[in-house]
Every structure is written in C-alpha cells, then in structure tokens.
Amino acid sequence: MTLFAFALLFAATVAAYMLNRAAAASLARRGERLHSLATFHGGFAALVVLLPVFLVILLWLLFQGPVISALVMGGLPEGVLDGLGKGEVSLIAAEIQSIAAGQVFGTPEPWKLEAAERLVRLRATSGTLLVVTVAALSVVLLFLARRTVAPEFRARHGVERMVLGILVFCSTVAIFTTVGIVLSLIYESWQFFRLVPITEFLFGTNWEPQIPIRADQIAGAGAFGWLPVILGTVVITVIALAVSVPIGLFSAIYLNEFASRRMRAVVKPVLEILAGVPTVVYGFFAVLTVAPALRAAGAEFGIPISPNTALAAGSVMAIMLIPFISSFTDDALAAVPRALRDGSLALGATRGETMLKVLFPAAIPGIVGGILLAVSRAIGETMIVVMAAGLIATMTINPLDSVTTVTVQIVTLLIGDTSFDNPKTLAAFALGMMLFIVTLGINILALRIVRKYRELYD
Amino acid sequence: MADIDIAAGGWTSEASRENVRRRRRGELWLKAAGLVAITIAFAMLLTLLASLVITGFRAFTQTHVTLQVTLPPGDETPSFRAATRGAIEALFEGADEAQKREASRILSSGAQYIIESHVAANPDLIGQTFSIRVPVSDPYDQLAKGLIDRETPEALRRVSDAGIAAFDRLSEAGLISRPFNTALFVNADSRFPELAGLKGAIIGSFYALLTCFLISFPIGIGAAIYLEEFARKNRLSDFIEININNLAAVPSVVFGLLALAVFLNWFGLPRGAPFVGGLTLALMTLPTIIIATRAALKAVPPSIREAALGVGASKQQVVFHHVLPLAMPGILTGTIIGLAQALGETAPLLLIGMNAFITAAPSTPFDSATALPTQIFIWADSPERGFVSRTSAAILVLLGFLVLMNALAIYLRNRFERRW
Numbered sequence: 098m099t100l101f102a103f104a105l106l107f108a109a110t111v112a113a114y115m116l117n118r119a120a121a122a123s124l125a126r127r128g129e130r131l132h133s134l135a136t137f138h139g140g141f142a143a144l145v146v147l148l149p150v151f152l153v154i155l156l157w158l159l160f161q162g163p164v165i166s167a168l169v170m171g172g173l174p175e176g177v178l179d180g181l182g183k184g185e186v187s188l189i190a191a192e193i194q195s196i197a198a199g200q201v202f203g204t205p206e207p208w209k210l211e212a213a214e215r216l217v218r219l220r221a222t223s224g225t226l227l228v229v230t231v232a233a234l235s236v237v238l239l240f241l242a243r244r245t246v247a248p249e250f251r252a253r254h255g256v257e258r259m260v261l262g263i264l265v266f267c268s269t270v271a272i273f274t275t276v277g278i279v280l281s282l283i284y285e286s287w288q289f290f291r292l293v294p295i296t297e298f299l300f301g302t303n304w305e306p307q308i309p310i311r312a313d314q315i316a317g318a319g320a321f322g323w324l325p326v327i328l329g330t331v332v333i334t335v336i337a338l339a340v341s342v343p344i345g346l347f348s349a350i351y352l353n354e355f356a357s358r359r360m361r362a363v364v365k366p367v368l369e370i371l372a373g374v375p376t377v378v379y380g381f382f383a384v385l386t387v388a389p390a391l392r393a394a395g396a397e398f399g400i401p402i403s404p405n406t407a408l409a410a411g412s413v414m415a416i417m418l419i420p421f422i423s424s425f426t427d428d429a430l431a432a433v434p435r436a437l438r439d440g441s442l443a444l445g446a447t448r449g450e451t452m453l454k455v456l457f458p459a460a461i462p463g464i465v466g467g468i469l470l471a472v473s474r475a476i477g478e479t480m481i482v483v484m485a486a487g488l489i490a491t492m493t494i495n496p497l498d499s500v501t502t503v504t505v506q507i508v509t510l511l512i513g514d515t516s517f518d519n520p521k522t523l524a525a526f527a528l529g530m531m532l533f534i535v536t537l538g539i540n541i542l543a544l545r546i547v548r549k550y551r552e553l554y555d
Numbered sequence: 556m557a558d559i560d561i562a563a564g565g566w567t568s569e570a571s572r573e574n575v576r577r578r579r580r581g582e583l584w585l586k587a588a589g590l591v592a593i594t595i596a597f598a599m600l601l602t603l604l605a606s607l608v609i610t611g612f613r614a615f616t617q618t619h620v621t622l623q624v625t626l627p628p629g630d631e632t633p634s635f636r637a638a639t640r641g642a643i644e645a646l647f648e649g650a651d652e653a654q655k656r657e658a659s660r661i662l663s664s665g666a667q668y669i670i671e672s673h674v675a676a677n678p679d680l681i682g683q684t685f686s687i688r689v690p691v692s693d694p695y696d697q698l699a700k701g702l703i704d705r706e707t708p709e710a711l712r713r714v715s716d717a718g719i720a721a722f723d724r725l726s727e728a729g730l731i732s733r734p735f736n737t738a739l740f741v742n743a744d745s746r747f748p749e750l751a752g753l754k755g756a757i758i759g760s761f762y763a764l765l766t767c768f769l770i771s772f773p774i775g776i777g778a779a780i781y782l783e784e785f786a787r788k789n790r791l792s793d794f795i796e797i798n799i800n801n802l803a804a805v806p807s808v809v810f811g812l813l814a815l816a817v818f819l820n821w822f823g824l825p826r827g828a829p830f831v832g833g834l835t836l837a838l839m840t841l842p843t844i845i846i847a848t849r850a851a852l853k854a855v856p857p858s859i860r861e862a863a864l865g866v867g868a869s870k871q872q873v874v875f876h877h878v879l880p881l882a883m884p885g886i887l888t889g890t891i892i893g894l895a896q897a898l899g900e901t902a903p904l905l906l907i908g909m910n911a912f913i914t915a916a917p918s919t920p921f922d923s924a925t926a927l928p929t930q931i932f933i934w935a936d937s938p939e940r941g942f943v944s945r946t947s948a949a950i951l952v953l954l955g956f957l958v959l960m961n962a963l964a965i966y967l968r969n970r971f972e973r974r975w
Contacts, residue, residue, distance in 0.1 A: 163822075166823070260871060261785060263777060264778070265781055267775075267778040268786070269795065270774050271799045271841065272794065272798050274838050275801065278809060278813045281812065281816035282809075285816055347591070348589060350588075351588075351590060351592065368596060371596065371600055373896075374954070375898075375928055375957070377950075378603075378607075379603075381931065381935045381946055382603050386603075416596075423596075452585065473804060476806070477808065479808045479901070480901045483902070483932075484932070504806070504902070507811075508902065508905055512905060526816070529808070532809060533805065533806075541801075
C-alpha cells in the first residue's frame with residue numbers, strides 16, 4: 098500500500114508538471130508574454146503537489162505504527178494488563194505483533210489472537226486510508242496549481258523559493274541529528290538516574306551491570322560506578338598514544354624534511370591505507386595475531402599476560418591512529434611559513450636542527466590539536482576494544498591486565514535483551530552521554546587550538 | 556650550536572670539527588628515527604595483511620567428497636537422510652567397524668539437504684544412481700588442509716584415529732577433491748563452517764549502502780549548496796557549520812545509541828533491518844559528503860558564475876545549470892569515499908541488531924539481516940575452528956569491496972576532475 102501511495106504521488110507530480118507546462122506553452126503560442134518559462138510553470142505545479150503530499154506520507158508512516166499499537170493495546174479486554182510492568186506490557190505487544198505476522202508459538206490466549214486480528218485489520222484500514230488521502234490531496238493540489246497558470250504569474254520565483262526551502266531543510270538535518278543525539282541521550286540517562294543516583298554513577302568504583310532483565314535469570318546484584326570503566330578507557334588510550342605518537346611524529350618529520358618526492362608519493366598513500374581499514378578488521382587482527390604473540394612473548398620472560406590484555410587492544414589501536422597523527426603533523430609542519438625555514442638554514446643550521454628547533458616548535462599547536470583529535474578517536478573507538486579488550490571492570494592501571502572501556506560496556510549492554518525500563522539498558526545511554534560529552538569537549542578544545550595557531554601566521 | 560671560540564683555533568680547530576661531527580650525528584639520528592618509524596608502520600600493515608591472507612586463503616577452497624547416491628524408484632518423497640547414509644556406507648564395505656562409525660561424521664550435516672535440492676532441481680534422478688560432490692564436515696576439512704597435526708595424541712585431536720583412517724581411504728580412492736568454495740558466496744550464514752557463506756551479509760550491506768546513498772547524497776548536496784552558494788554569514792549558518800564539524804567527530808557508537816533510541820524505540824522501525832542500518836549510516840556519512848561537496852563547489856572558478864549571471868541566469872540557474880555539473884566529479888569522489896567508510900562501519904549496526912543469526916538472505920531492506928562487518932564480528936566470536944579462516948576470508952572480501960570503491964573514486968577523480 099505504501100508503495101502504491103508513492104507511485105500515486107509520482108504520477109500526480111508528473112501530471113502536474115505536464116499539465117501546467119502545456120498550459121503555459123499554449124498561452125505563449127497565443128502570443129502572450131509570460132513572466133516565467135513554461136518549464137517553470139510545470140516545475141511550480143510539480144513542487145506544489147510533491148512537497149505537501151510527500152510530507153503527509155512520511156508523517157503517516159512515522160505515526161502509523163505507534164498509533165495502531167496504542168489502539169490495539171487500548172482495546173484489550175479489561176484486566177489482562179493489570180499489575181504488569183512496562184517491560185511485560187511491551188513483551189505482550191511484541192507477541193501480538195508476531196502473531197499478526199503469522200508466527201504463532203504455542204497456543205496464545207484467545208484475546209491475544211483477537212488483538213492480532215484487530216492489528217491486521219487496522220493496518221489494512223490505515224493503508225487504504227493513506228492511499229485515499231494521497232489521491233484526494235493530490236487532486237486538490239493539482240487543481241489549485243493548474244489555476245495559477247497566467248502570463249503575469251511569477252512561477253520561477255515560486256520554484257526558487259521552494260527549492261531554497263528544500264536546501265535550507267537539507268542543511269538543518271545536521272542540526273536535527275545533533276539535537277536527536279543530545280535529546281535521546283539526555284532522556285534515557287535521566288531515566289537511568291532516576292533508578293541509580295547520579296553520585297553513585299559518577300563516583301562509584303564498582304561496575305557490575307549484569308543484573309537480570311527477566312525474573313528467572315541468574316545474574317549479579319548490580320553496581321553502576323563508572324570510574325573503573327573510564328579508567329580502562331584511559332589505560333588503553335594512553336597505550337595507543339604512547340605507541341602511535343612517536344611513530345606518527347617521526348614519520349611525518351622524515352616525510353616533511355628528508356624524504357624525496359618519490360618516496361613521499363609512495364609512503365603517504367600507504368599510510369592512508371591504515372586509516373581506511375575498517376576497525377572490525379583491526380579487532381580481529383588483535384585477537385588473531387597480536388594478543389597470542391604478546392602472550393607467547395610474556396611466557397618467554399615468565400610474565401603472565403592476560404588474554405585480553407590492554408596492551409593488545411592499545412597497540413592495535415595505535416596502528417589505526419598512526420596515519421591520523423602523521424598527516425596532521427605533516428600539515429602543521431607544511432603550514433609553517435617558508436621564511437622561518439629559509440632563515441634558519443641561512444644561519445647555518447642543519448636541516449635536522451631547523452626541524453627540531455624552528456619548524457617543530459612553530460608547528461606545536463597544530464600537532465597538539467591533531468593529537469587531541471586522536472585522543473578523542475581512541476576514546477570513542479569501539480570495535481577494536483569490543484573484540485580485544487575485556488568485559489570485567491577492574492580498578493587497575495596495569496597494561497598487562499584485562500581492562501574494559503566505555504564503548505565495550507555500551508555494546509555489551511545493548512547486544513541481546515534490551516528493555517527500556519531496565520537500568521542495565523539505560524546505563525549504556527548514561528555511558529554514551531559521558532562519552533559524547535568527553536569527546537565533544539576534546540574536539541572543541543582541539544579545533545580551538547588549531548584555529549588560534551592558524552591566526553598566528555595568516 | 557655550542558659556543559665556539561673562533562679566535563682559539565677557528566673553524567679548523569679540533570673543537571670545531573668535533574662540534575660539526577656532533578651536529579651531523581644528530582641529523583643522522585633524526586633521519587634514522589624517521590626511517591624506523593616509517594618501517595614500523597609498513598611492517599604493521601604488512602603483518603596485518605599477511606596474517607589475514609595466510610589464515611584466509613584456505614577458506615576459499617572447501618574439501619568435498621564424491622558420493623554415488625542411489626534413490627529407490629517410484630518413491631516421490633525419498634528419505635534423503637537414508638540415501639546419504641547408504642552412499643557413504645557403501646564406500647566402506649569391508650572396513651572395520653570403527654571406520655564405518657566414523658565415516659558418516661566425515662560428511663557435512665548439510666550433505667543430505669544439498670542432495671535434496673539437487674534432486675528437486677532434477678526430478679528425473681529419482682530411481683537412478685548418480686554421483687554428486689558434497690562438502691565434508693569442518694574437522695575433516697581442517698585435516699585435509701593440514702591444519703590438524705596427525706602426530707598429536709588422539710585425545711587432543713578433533714578427529715579420531717579411525718576417522719583419519721576412514722578419510723585416508725576415501726582420499727586413496729580419489730573421491731576427495733578441493734574445489735573453489737562457492738558456498739562462501741552463494742550461502743547465507745550457518746552454524747556449520749563448511750556451509751556458512753556471505754550471501755546474506757553482502758545483500759544486507761548492499762541494501763544498507765543503497766539506503767545510505769539515497770538519503771545522504773541528495774541531502775548532503777542540498778546542504779552543501781545552501782551553505783556554499785546561498786547562505787549569508789549569520790548565526791544560523793555558523794551554527795549549522797559547527798554542527799556538521801562536530802558530527803564528523805562524534806564516535807560511531809553514539810550514532811548507534813541514537814538509532815536505537817529514536818528509530819527503533821520511538822518510531823518502532825524493524826530491528827536488524829538494513830533500511831534502519833542505512834538510515835544510521837546516512838547520518839554518519841552526511842558530514843563527509845557535505846565537506847567534499849563544498850570543496851568541489853569552491854573549486855569551480857568564479858568566472859563561470861559571473862559569465863552565467865552576465866547572460867541573465869538567475870542565481871539558482873547558475874548553480875544548477877553550471878556550477879553543480881562542473882563540481883559533480885569531485886562530489887562523486889567524496890561520496891564514494893564516504894560510502895566506503897560506511898561499508899566498514901560496525902558498531903552502530905551492532906546496536907540496532909544487525910548481528911542476529913539469520914540463515915536466509917534478506918529479500919527486502921526491511922527484513923532482518925547482517926552486514927559484512929557484523930558478519931565478520933559474528934564469525935570472529937564463533938568457537939568452531941573453521942570460522943577462523945572464514946572470518947579472514949570475509950575480511951578479504953570486505954577489503955576487496957573497499958579497494959574497488961576507492962579505485963573507482965580515484966579513477967573518477969583522475970578522469971573527470973578539471974584543474975582550472
């Protein structure tokens with residue numbers, strides 16, 4: 098039915114375009130001087146039909162699901178939902194949905210079957226109603242648009258106003274996305290902080306979120322202090338930076354000052370490949386190769402290394418960050434004015450001395466900005482740590498131990514059973530909000546540093 | 556540069572020479588450090604690729620055994636289970652009991668279904684004896700590929716001595732072959748490594764990328780045109796720009812949280828559907844496309860705009876008739892690179908449930924499905940040994956797609972992009 102509605106809309110739009118263009122063209126043939134070209138008259142009609150009807154269809158599709166399920170749940174016989182929690186009610190709703198889709202498990206109660214039938218009926222009615230609405234609205238708009246065709250009608254201005262409106266809407270999608278992220282994180286976190294006090298979350302040193310979702314599950318008692326989790330994130334980030342910053346800096350210095358043009362042309366793209374490899378691949382690499390190698394090396398020296406050692410996740414994350422740091426450093430070094438370099442060389446400094454004592458200090462703000470962006474990446478990186486780091490949150494800074502991170506906890510809490518009235522699910526959103534705040538803060542700081550430094554030489 | 560008392564001996568004095576040598580050494584050290592750093596980065600890339608290829612290439616072949624299957628005549632619904640068992644037992648006439656017992660374990664548990672669908676496609680085979688090649692089960696596949704050491708004690712091996720003897724008997728009879736593993740591409744997921752394939756994941760990824768493209772491409776271009784060509788410099792346009800730059804740096808898992816809370820929980824869209832995945836990826840790809848489009852629009856010289864305005868075009872006509880077509884190659888290049896990033900994105904897809912175990916390929920974008928990166932994640936988590944090489948193989952397939960997309964982007968840039 099939805100497809101049919103879209104097809105109807107498409108047909109109406111094309112019809113509006115053809116009708117009005119033909120009408121305008123015939124006016125022109127009769128010797129009238131039109132303000133706008135005939136195609137603009139056509140385009141005007143097409144947009145007048147397309148935009149409102151498209152909006153109606155979208156809104157319809159968005160609200161059809163929630164409205165219908167509210168109707169179905171509201172129409173259940175008296176008393177069957179008495180004394181049930183929010184989660185159980187949503188389970189019943191899901192069961193009715195799956196019965197309606199034809200997947201019946203066991204023998205459900207007759208009122209459930211009845212509700213499922215009602216659901217199917219309501220959906221069919223809604224589909225028919227949508228098509229009828231689309232058809233009626235299209236015809237009305239087509240008629241209204243057709244009446245606008247006149248020599249003095251400024252169709253081009255109308256079209257351009259509507260196109261500009263579309264363009265403005267497109268550019269506000271970014272705002273809507275940010276608002277959506279912020280609102281959903283705040284809303285779900287607020288739900289979480291009603292169940293778990295915010296002080297416990299911020300200052301607690303114990304993280305054991307595996308509490309039961311259903312009554313028959315065996316699980317821990319639950320503790321939601323995020324300090325060990327953020328500590329793990331810090332440990333892995335520090336390892337990743339300790340490995341990637343020197344490698345990135347030195348390779349950028351070499352490429353910028355010593356490498357031949359041909360070497361640059363080969364090395365830079367190869368380093369970029371490292372940035373293009375999906376992180377799930379790095380995660381598998383960490384599990385398959387790096388962690389066993391580290392363990393074997395540790396066994397050689399008699400040091401016990403955990404299979405989920407932070408060292409493995411951190412060092413593999415470093416590989417991902419190398420191209421990031423090296424390209425930022427390279428840009429920052431290249432942005433230092435030539436006069437500084439030439440002046441230093443003219444005074445008799447070697448190239449190495451010029452680099453270390455003149456160019457590098459001048460480029461430091463840009464490099465620091467780049468490293469900060471790398472930090473924010475490392476904190477937000479998910480797949481490498483989900484696959485290679487641990488699940489148990491422990492207060493430790495030993496890189497050989499297994500640690501967990503904020504992103505690991507978000508993913509493990511949300512894979513599998515999720516129900517939005519359970520602190521286990523909501524905890525993921527609270528962690529997500531902290532992650533968002535931290536990375537946003539670091540990004541803003543980094544951009545500010547970079548911008549300030551640019552002003553120095555421009 | 557240390558203080559040099561030139562009067563005490565000048566540039567030729569030993570102190571001065573020593574000073575120059577020291578400075579040259581410093582220079583060499585810096586160079587060496589740079590070279591070492593680049594070498595380490597290269598070595599890491601090589602290790603990564605080598606370990607994937609070494610473990611992955613084996614999954615591109617699969618050990619098969621050729622069976623002579625006999626179906627009794629007249630039976631329209633024969634028991635394929637019995638027929639399969641009969642076919643393998645027929646090969647072990649005269650063998651000892653232990654070998655016979657092991658023999659049926661050599662076959663993949665999917666063998667009877669493969670025979671069944673083969674017969675369904677050729678109904679005239681009923682009542683005949685025909686030969687068919689079916690995959691062997693994972694432990695014997697590993698044995699054939701030399702991944703199981705025959706020297707290890709039997710208790711520590713995944714195949715018994717009798718099983719090895721049975722397998723060697725088949726091998727000597729010339730019934731074992733190792734053709735290209737087509738199952739990897741034509742099957743969907745399975746619990747059994749020898750039957751598992753990427754079809755569902757590839758189609759799921761395709762639907763997700765298609766949705767992502769259909770949404771992010773027009774919206775991204777629209778946003779970029781507005782910001783670059785029409786927007787006045789005011790609070791609103793500044794605010795939009797800040798938002799776009801921030802979105803580009805938001806961790807991907809946060810987009811997953813957004814999708815879970817808004818798309819799944821509020822709007823009630825289906826869980827694990829490639830359409831929802833594509834919607835999420837579109838939001839993540841948008842900043843990339845907007846930034847690339849703006850750069851491409853900026854690169855079109857003002858003389859083009861002025862010429863078009865000069866002959867009486869309206870501002871929008873200038874943009875849509877002249878600037879946009881000239882900027883298209885740059886926009887397409889940026890879009891393809893953005894889509895390549897989206898193809899490798901995993902975390903948000905995990906949160907919206909595209910990591911379920913699904914044995915059928917999706918037929919619409921609204922069916923539950925996996926995507927290539929989430930399939931890699933699932934297989935990497937599977938305990939069966941055979942999934943290790945299949946995970947590497949899946950990664951090689953994913954990297955293959957990424958190389959193709961990037962090559963296309965580079966080709967477009969070199970072929971069509973103009974320098975003014």
